[in-house]
Amino acid sequence: MTTILKLGGSVITDKAREGTLDEDGLAVAADAVAEVNAELVLVHGGGSFAHPRADAHGITDTDGTDDAAAVADVHSAMTALSDAVVGALHDRGVSALPVDTLSAAARDGDGDLSLPTGAVERMLGEGFLPVVHADPVVQTGAGATVLSGDEIVTSLARSLDAERVGLCSEVPGVLDADGAVIDRVDRWADVAGALGGSDGTDVTGGMAGKVRTLLDLPVPAHVFGPEGVVPFLAGETPGTEVRGG
């Protein structure tokens, strides 16, 4: 059974400095992944590599561009970050391979995503660990829009029939109105009051949208901070468990 772990861009990049790794954050996550024996797919966001460039070009997950150079600019920032993640895993003896979604995915005119998983499944079958990254994706009628790591996770959770999904960001879980971690969310109504809208500085949306999406998944999802990666991969339930089905 496959486990999917998403590392938010904020965990592996320095949000304050464009195009700069958070070396410590990446090392902690890579160390944890290197300890795991399970069949794992890693997904990561764009952080300070991609968001400033997407913002500069005016590309979001719904607003696209026909400017191929702008698309390639965001894409090359993402592949640079992916290379760093894959390299950190190779340094620890993990058989990681990069998967870029611009090359495989597409959205229809309603923005619905198709993400074929033939390559990812073959990688898992051969003992490789696929590292799938947020990327521009071509969309009917819109040029190219942004495909977030969260959206990749929810697509892969279904298509790979994943057993567990973990989303690691800079916050320790879904927080209530007092800033405390909520252990478990079963229904949107339980958290609607505590969760605001999406974070305006992040082209991929904030916690409210994330929880709503995770509630729709057929598998349990866990939302945690960097300290949760090791326990999550060990089968524990750090942070918030979101289980809608």
Next chain:
Amino acid sequence: MTTILKLGGSVITDKAREGTLDEDGLAVAADAVAEVNAELVLVHGGGSFAHPRADAHGITDTDGTDDAAAVADVHSAMTALSDAVVGALHDRGVSALPVDTLSAAARDGDGDLSLPTGAVERMLGEGFLPVVHADPVVQTGAGATVLSGDEIVTSLARSLDAERVGLCSEVPGVLDADGAVIDRVDRWADVAGALGGSDGTDVTGGMAGKVRTLLDLPVPAHVFGPEGVVPFLAGETPGTEVRGG
């Protein structure tokens, strides 16, 4: 209707110097592509960027490796070459986007290729020009093997129902025993005597295998040298026409 043009690695790289572009060769091809109005998919090989590395790691189109770092090494050489090709097209106002086949394709245990085309078709629909490159590809039971540009062309010719296929290499066409360009090949028997085996220095095979594969295609294919790119894209028939169906 879609036209597919493959630029052999020997046309756009300096075969004598590892990881070095043939700037003139790339400029000629990019200039020609920039003049075209047709719906076009560009495919390119690895040349001196990828072949020396694939050789060093012992990876061919049939011999694979489980070494993820070796796979990533060949892949990163290919993406660097792809970036150069895409950049040359952007410089000329062409809306090119890179497509990497490691992220999309897979081979089964018999070596048969699956190359989903959702992303490529969506790019064409949105007016982008997909630039698809030779790459490692994961294969059941073999780790990762090499996927050549020629193999990508034959797969896409079928799946995209292409109208015409052009293969540009450093030779002006399929040559007879005297070194003259054969105008047209309809059957393997016509050229079996003139064509030797595959070129031992090229992990992706030589002319004999190429002609055999092109004869199996349901669309006309044209084999020509760099001087044939402009006439091919103008609808002419430079070099050798291979038409088996």
